[in-house]
Amino acid sequence: GGGATTTREDTAASSGAAAGGSSAKVKVDPYAGDEVKIAYIAHDIGTPNNQGWKEGIERECASWSNIKVDSYGAEESAETQVQIMTDCINQGYNAIILQCSDGTALAPSVKQAEEAGIPVITVNLDCSSDTIHSALVMAVDYDAGRMAADKMAEQMGGSGKIAIIQGVPGLERTDNLEKGFRDTIANYSGIEIVDAQSASFQKDTAMTVMNSFLQSYPDLKGVFAINDAMAEGAALAAQSANKKGQIVIWGADGEKDALAMIESGDMAGTIYTNSWDEGSTAAKIALLMIGSEYDYTCLTATPKVIMEPIVVTKENVGTIAEEDRW
Amino acid sequence: MKRMNQTTMRRLISIGMLLILVVLFTILAGAGKGKFFNFDNLIEVVRDASIPAIIGVGVTFIIITAGIDLSTGSMMALVGMTMANIYAYTLLPFSVMMLAGILVGLLCGLCNGIIVAKFNVPEFIGTLATMSIFRALTYIIAIRDANGVIKSQPMNHSQYTWLGTGIGKFYYVIIAMIIIVAAGQITLKYTRFGTNLYSVGASKKAATLSGIDVAKTRLIAYVITGFTVAIGAIFTTARLQSATTAIGMDFEFNPIAAAVVGGVALSGGSGDVIGTLIGALFMATLENGVRKLSINTAYQYVIKGAIIIAVVIFDATYKARMDRKAREEGAKEGLE
Amino acid sequence: MMKNFNWSKYSKPIILVAFIVVLSILRPKAFLSLDNFSNVLWSVAVIGIMVSGSIFVFLIGGIDLSIATLCAFSAVVVVSVTHMLGDTPVAVIAGVLAALVVGALAGAIHGIIITTFKIPAFLVTFATQSIFLGLAMVFTNNKIISCTVPAFTAIGAFKILGFPLPVYFMVIIALISWYILRKTVYGRYVYAVGGNPTASEISGINVKLASIVCYVLSGLTTALGGIVLASMTQQASSGTGAGYTNDVITAAVIGGVSLLGGEGTVPGAIFGAVLMGLLNNGLNLMSVPSTHAGLVKGLVIVVAVAFDAMQHADQSRKKVKKVKKASA
Amino acid sequence: MAGNTLIEAKGIYKSFSGVPVLQDVHFEVKAGEVHALMGENGAGKSTLIKIITGVYTKDDGQIYWEGKPVEINSYQDCQKLGVACIYQELSVIPPLTVAQNVYLGREPRKGPFIDYAKMNQMTQELIDKYQFPLKPTTVVENLGIGQRQLIEILKGLSQDSKLLIMDEPTASLSGKEAEMLFKIIQKLRSEGVSIIYISHRLEEVYMLSDRLTILRDGKNAAVLEKEDIIPAKVIETMIGKVVDESAGSRKMLHSDDNAEVRLDVKNLTDKTDRYRNISFQVHRGEILGLGGLIGAGRTEVVRAIYGVDKAASGEVWLDGKKLNPSPKASILEGIGFVPEDRRNQGFIPLLSTTKNVALTNYDIVKINGTSISDADELAMSKRAIQAIDIRPSDPNKQVGVMSGGNQQKVVLGKWLMRDLKLLIVDEPTAGIDVGAKDEIYSILEDLAKQGVAVIVVTSDLQELLRVSHRIIVMRKGDIVKEFKNVEVTQSKVLSAGQGVEEEAE
Numbered sequence A: 001g002g003g004a005t006t007t008r009e010d011t012a013a014s015s016g017a018a019a020g021g022s023s024a025k026v027k028v029d030p031y032a033g034d035e036v037k038i039a040y041i042a043h044d045i046g047t048p049n050n051q052g053w054k055e056g057i058e059r060e061c062a063s064w065s066n067i068k069v070d071s072y073g074a075e076e077s078a079e080t081q082v083q084i085m086t087d088c089i090n091q092g093y094n095a096i097i098l099q100c101s102d103g104t105a106l107a108p109s110v111k112q113a114e115e116a117g118i119p120v121i122t123v124n125l126d127c128s129s130d131t132i133h134s135a136l137v138m139a140v141d142y143d144a145g146r147m148a149a150d151k152m153a154e155q156m157g158g159s160g161k162i163a164i165i166q167g168v169p170g171l172e173r174t175d176n177l178e179k180g181f182r183d184t185i186a187n188y189s190g191i192e193i194v195d196a197q198s199a200s201f202q203k204d205t206a207m208t209v210m211n212s213f214l215q216s217y218p219d220l221k222g223v224f225a226i227n228d229a230m231a232e233g234a235a236l237a238a239q240s241a242n243k244k245g246q247i248v249i250w251g252a253d254g255e256k257d258a259l260a261m262i263e264s265g266d267m268a269g270t271i272y273t274n275s276w277d278e279g280s281t282a283a284k285i286a287l288l289m290i291g292s293e294y295d296y297t298c299l300t301a302t303p304k305v306i307m308e309p310i311v312v313t314k315e316n317v318g319t320i321a322e323e324d325r326w
Numbered sequence B: 001m002k003r004m005n006q007t008t009m010r011r012l013i014s015i016g017m018l019l020i021l022v023v024l025f026t027i028l029a030g031a032g033k034g035k036f037f038n039f040d041n042l043i044e045v046v047r048d049a050s051i052p053a054i055i056g057v058g059v060t061f062i063i064i065t066a067g068i069d070l071s072t073g074s075m076m077a078l079v080g081m082t083m084a085n086i087y088a089y090t091l092l093p094f095s096v097m098m099l100a101g102i103l104v105g106l107l108c109g110l111c112n113g114i115i116v117a118k119f120n121v122p123e124f125i126g127t128l129a130t131m132s133i134f135r136a137l138t139y140i141i142a143i144r145d146a147n148g149v150i151k152s153q154p155m156n157h158s159q160y161t162w163l164g165t166g167i168g169k170f171y172y173v174i175i176a177m178i179i180i181v182a183a184g185q186i187t188l189k190y191t192r193f194g195t196n197l198y199s200v201g202a203s204k205k206a207a208t209l210s211g212i213d214v215a216k217t218r219l220i221a222y223v224i225t226g227f228t229v230a231i232g233a234i235f236t237t238a239r240l241q242s243a244t245t246a247i248g249m250d251f252e253f254n255p256i257a258a259a260v261v262g263g264v265a266l267s268g269g270s271g272d273v274i275g276t277l278i279g280a281l282f283m284a285t286l287e288n289g290v291r292k293l294s295i296n297t298a299y300q301y302v303i304k305g306a307i308i309i310a311v312v313i314f315d316a317t318y319k320a321r322m323d324r325k326a327r328e329e330g331a332k333e334g335l336e
Numbered sequence C: 001m002m003k004n005f006n007w008s009k010y011s012k013p014i015i016l017v018a019f020i021v022v023l024s025i026l027r028p029k030a031f032l033s034l035d036n037f038s039n040v041l042w043s044v045a046v047i048g049i050m051v052s053g054s055i056f057v058f059l060i061g062g063i064d065l066s067i068a069t070l071c072a073f074s075a076v077v078v079v080s081v082t083h084m085l086g087d088t089p090v091a092v093i094a095g096v097l098a099a100l101v102v103g104a105l106a107g108a109i110h111g112i113i114i115t116t117f118k119i120p121a122f123l124v125t126f127a128t129q130s131i132f133l134g135l136a137m138v139f140t141n142n143k144i145i146s147c148t149v150p151a152f153t154a155i156g157a158f159k160i161l162g163f164p165l166p167v168y169f170m171v172i173i174a175l176i177s178w179y180i181l182r183k184t185v186y187g188r189y190v191y192a193v194g195g196n197p198t199a200s201e202i203s204g205i206n207v208k209l210a211s212i213v214c215y216v217l218s219g220l221t222t223a224l225g226g227i228v229l230a231s232m233t234q235q236a237s238s239g240t241g242a243g244y245t246n247d248v249i250t251a252a253v254i255g256g257v258s259l260l261g262g263e264g265t266v267p268g269a270i271f272g273a274v275l276m277g278l279l280n281n282g283l284n285l286m287s288v289p290s291t292h293a294g295l296v297k298g299l300v301i302v303v304a305v306a307f308d309a310m311q312h313a314d315q316s317r318k319k320v321k322k323v324k325k326a327s328a
Numbered sequence D: 001m002a003g004n005t006l007i008e009a010k011g012i013y014k015s016f017s018g019v020p021v022l023q024d025v026h027f028e029v030k031a032g033e034v035h036a037l038m039g040e041n042g043a044g045k046s047t048l049i050k051i052i053t054g055v056y057t058k059d060d061g062q063i064y065w066e067g068k069p070v071e072i073n074s075y076q077d078c079q080k081l082g083v084a085c086i087y088q089e090l091s092v093i094p095p096l097t098v099a100q101n102v103y104l105g106r107e108p109r110k111g112p113f114i115d116y117a118k119m120n121q122m123t124q125e126l127i128d129k130y131q132f133p134l135k136p137t138t139v140v141e142n143l144g145i146g147q148r149q150l151i152e153i154l155k156g157l158s159q160d161s162k163l164l165i166m167d168e169p170t171a172s173l174s175g176k177e178a179e180m181l182f183k184i185i186q187k188l189r190s191e192g193v194s195i196i197y198i199s200h201r202l203e204e205v206y207m208l209s210d211r212l213t214i215l216r217d218g219k220n221a222a223v224l225e226k227e228d229i230i231p232a233k234v235i236e237t238m239i240g241k242v243v244d245e246s247a248g249s250r251k252m253l254h255s256d257d258n259a260e261v262r263l264d265v266k267n268l269t270d271k272t273d274r275y276r277n278i279s280f281q282v283h284r285g286e287i288l289g290l291g292g293l294i295g296a297g298r299t300e301v302v303r304a305i306y307g308v309d310k311a312a313s314g315e316v317w318l319d320g321k322k323l324n325p326s327p328k329a330s331i332l333e334g335i336g337f338v339p340e341d342r343r344n345q346g347f348i349p350l351l352s353t354t355k356n357v358a359l360t361n362y363d364i365v366k367i368n369g370t371s372i373s374d375a376d377e378l379a380m381s382k383r384a385i386q387a388i389d390i391r392p393s394d395p396n397k398q399v400g401v402m403s404g405g406n407q408q409k410v411v412l413g414k415w416l417m418r419d420l421k422l423l424i425v426d427e428p429t430a431g432i433d434v435g436a437k438d439e440i441y442s443i444l445e446d447l448a449k450q451g452v453a454v455i456v457v458t459s460d461l462q463e464l465l466r467v468s469h470r471i472i473v474m475r476k477g478d479i480v481k482e483f484k485n486v487e488v489t490q491s492k493v494l495s496a497g498q499g500v501e502e503e504a505e
């Protein structure tokens, strides 16, 4: 579908939604040594970003013996994540750090948690905009896409063919990234996006997709992969087709291996965000929120902490210290 | 009469194993507020089990005919997205929206049925193919924002979202599960169609020779599954208050696992819906309980797998003994 | 002449040729090149390797849902062991051996549990799937562990005569597997056990042992697939090999392997893998958007398999007229 | 008695995979007659029945019911006309109960729901009426093959049809049950029901049938009226040669006690008490018949000797060597075994004759290194095909689609390829035509002449008397009687099996 959606009147929903308020908040103070437990609920615990966030949160809390962090993975399913949310609310966690599988689908659970007095700090993806909650720590994907596009265009000398390697369709974050990228490339008349194929975030599939790009477009000059794993795959494929360094290959995320490939000249660049930093920031906010007098219901929008994406190319990759590589 | 006792015994055993699991988690993760064993948590376990159990009713029918359906997850997404379109682009009443969803579910089931029963495509591969077809159709009809990017469609009108709640903690989805499981069990045990399902599963050839329309029976089982999937999709989207293209991703093995753990043989001809319900409760208890252990996710996976294996080994050993006994009884009976 | 043509016997090569012809016409430049064929083969190599072993399990009427996570676990093992022993070529060999041992052990455990307790393979491998995933996570601490030791990456990337090594692995493993099934006594036993375990038992076959060996072989090739995959991608994680369970089963079934057991051949299964590779390649070359690719793939699979099934069913009907003529 | 034509099939053609099975077959049954259908294994009898009952679609031809052309496309269609059929391959559904099987598809209902009480009661009435050893609520999977056959018969009888078709109903019945069935058939005939009766047991056919149609190689060979049904003529029309079918009461062949003992079974006792303290010997060159009613425990005993099941206690000695029975060890020691449940235990349906024959013989097939010599394997199967005339003679034919008799020959054939010391055959001729039966008997006799000890378990009394040198009768797990070097009759064996002592003795 496309086009404008219809608005349905719902009189019942708006009233009483925030009725519970913060009254239920339990009086605890992590800084005073009260026992506190925080839940981190990841979209999928097995990926580097999620692991980075998890470690960031754990590092932040490690210095307090009274703070316990439990991590859960939702196996890439919003339904499962909602079940875990409900579970954590029942468990009486003092704060929840949530990496939404799907902002819209998780919105009701976030609301429920906040109403139960549990601050929810979302990382990386907001839940639907009308669901106000304690805080959001995020990188702006659309902007990241724009930044990658500008830098890539520059590296390509403003002309040539680009192909995009996509992830699983329908995921808000990566779709925004791609959108930002495309919108910006449109400004360069010499650059054409010739193809876009999914490799489902998989490195090996990306190699296959890249191979067929190389067949279809012998004069391909640039490849933008929506995550680093796929960019690495594309770079390996280019390498084995003896085109190492001849194609401008970009990824996004900034994981350790991608940075190494930029150093070796296999990849041209990536968008780096510091997952550890993001995680520890989220944890800091969570600790501040727990037991504070702060009432989220008086907010008109969720407070956002924007983690500025950093464009990494061969020139500046050296500035990312080893201990910041996740 | 002896056999009656045997099935009852087996049922009691599987309920017993479920209880043991509950006791185990109660000991390991504790009872009381915020722990494993308390009303709030246990009712959530039942709630988590209800979608696999509802869809499991249809899937049980299919497995009893010795078939399988791997497309239920994608089908859920397609049903959800159809309803999301109606929600977003029309002002049709919600009842019509849900009927349309059910219709899509029935149609999907019909497709599976035709592919499997009429074109004789092996079930596993046929429904694996429709799994990707239904998901692709979901993407194609997905709702996009002004930029053409796929987005999740909120469906948060209170006239719809009430379905995701309950009377207090007695969630409507649990009530729906009880109704559908009961209806499924009655259909299975007290109607000709139910008997036909068992016959087809036990031996398609013998069923044909007994005058049963094997293709039709299989087809109807798939259509019924389409219906239960649609019901599952309605309750899921109502709880999520939205529909996304990712609904039901990797879900397909959940109802199958529930059925198989609950004693429905993949080779067909045995098992029932109550077994599947117990299986679904078992799996949900396992998921929930393991989360309460506060251990690394990695070990959670290992423990889950190990418990399933332990339980099925116990069950199989026990079943083998019961079967041997029953055969001896049967043999003796023949002599009189 | 044409009427006598045995469609069901040749339907597979015909489908392949038809596919190649269609793609050649639609995308002559990109499709018809040695490089592209090499790429297609390379992309099916892992599936080809794994299906050559899993076919043993399918032939005895079993199934293996743990392919993907066992693949991940063995990939993790090969990389970890290589790192542990100092990234030398010897370490790589040790790593490969360790991964193969893990695969064989996993298979043996499957086989022993399944045959001793007579539990459906579906349930056992459904459970171990979770266990292997957990183990892979434990070993990697949920991270991607990369390995760029040349001796290791050569496994996946080194080329001979324009074709990368994995293609040769696939061919060799497929040949071995074909030889075992087609030529050896054990191969005969596998088909017998799959076709009728009771009768096999009475015919003096050690059904239990034969089945366990099938699972071990499947575990071995799955591990080898994991090793090759890790080498190709120069890394391992708990997500390595995601999706391969379905791919392997699909390849086998498209290739005429019956999941009920007793029916199917290695060339058939390899055909299935190649057909899937061509299909993916074709969809990529034709720039079919990924949202629509699943639709096309699903339809092609249904049509191909239905066509095959109809051929079987129609056999008898076709010859009728001839018989009548003869007797008239 | 016999009236108008009830059903008539004209110009029927049918082929499988291009091989014609029926060609221009004509078949007609009159109201109220018992019409026998005979022919060799693979002649096409079952196929014709399946076409009449809508299970197979015919390639050509027309069926008339009471003179009117009808289209029968499914078993339901023919049920509507009033035809019931007991198929050769049993169509009972194992997970269902006896009652559910009997009324499958015709369950009495209350509203939309099955009325189990009524169904069980109706089944019980039927069981009482015909005195079958069954209970309505027993789950079929726990019953043996003979009992399953009875259920199948009950199912056919329950339909109150105008035409009842029975495809080899007595193949797995013992004498007692068969007698019951014959009485039932005669009663039905007197009630005006037509019956199509297929059997390879000639004496049954002579006794029961009013008319007889003979098929040969898928074509009509003859239709005989009652007065023309002369054994020799029937056999000759059927198979093209004369076979001596005479047997009733005769003196046992001499069993030589002084011959070397090949098999010595000592105190074999079952774990679950299906047999107790079984001791007997079989000598070199002797054919030992094992008689008894269904469920007497004979199958269990021979399975234990061969090693498929383990006995709780007792010993088995072969040629003075104590065995530790397992199928593999038994085969290597020179024991062959033909199980009673051919389809489930005898062969691998998807595999060819060649591979089925070779399955137990890979220790003697030529193997180069690890590679089986295909040529030698094929040569072996050709020898087997030749030795017992397996048809079709194509060694690559899937055994699963062959006729029952030929399947049995494949199962037997593989044992003839090796040097045997002992051959155990359980119900060797169930469902096998006269010609083939005779061949099997002579094969067994040949083997005996070569010094092989043979154990024949059979419920066919005529067969028991025909082949055995010595007879042991079992009853409820015990050996109750031995007939050696004496005059025996069917009734003597029967009464021993039933536990009735004959006064005459």
Ligand SMILES: Nc1ncnc2c1ncn2[C@@H]1O[C@H](COP(=O)(O)OP(=O)(O)OP(=O)(O)O)[C@@H](O)[C@H]1O
Pocket: D016, D017, D021, D039, D040, D041, D042, D043, D044, D045, D046, D047, D048, D088, D392, D401, D402, D403, D404, D405, D406, D431, D433
């Ligand atoms: N479904 C089938 N597919 C292929 N061939 C078949 C099939 N059914 C029967 N045939 C073949 O048709 C021929 C006739 O078989 P049919 O079962 O009618 O013989 P029959 O006269 O009943 O023999 P028997 O006395 O052994 O039961 C046989 O050669 C058999 O191999």
Ligand SMILES: Nc1ncnc2c1ncn2[C@@H]1O[C@H](COP(=O)(O)OP(=O)(O)OP(=O)(O)O)[C@@H](O)[C@H]1O
Pocket: B327, B330, B331, B332, B334, B335, D141, D142, D143, D144, D145, D146, D147, D174, D274, D292, D293, D294, D295, D296, D297, D298, D299, D300, D301, D340, D459
């Ligand atoms: N595989 C089996 N499954 C179930 N019941 C069995 C099985 N084998 C034997 N039985 C039962 O055990 C009893 C003993 O049977 P057995 O076969 O030893 O007797 P038998 O004298 O050989 O009779 P039959 O003429 O039936 O072969 C039978 O009544 C049968 O019901």
Ligand SMILES: [Mg+2]
Pocket: D045, D046, D047, D088, D167, D403, D404
């Ligand atoms: Mg027949």
Ligand SMILES: [Mg+2]
Pocket: D298, D299, D300, D340, D426, D457
């Ligand atoms: Mg017997």
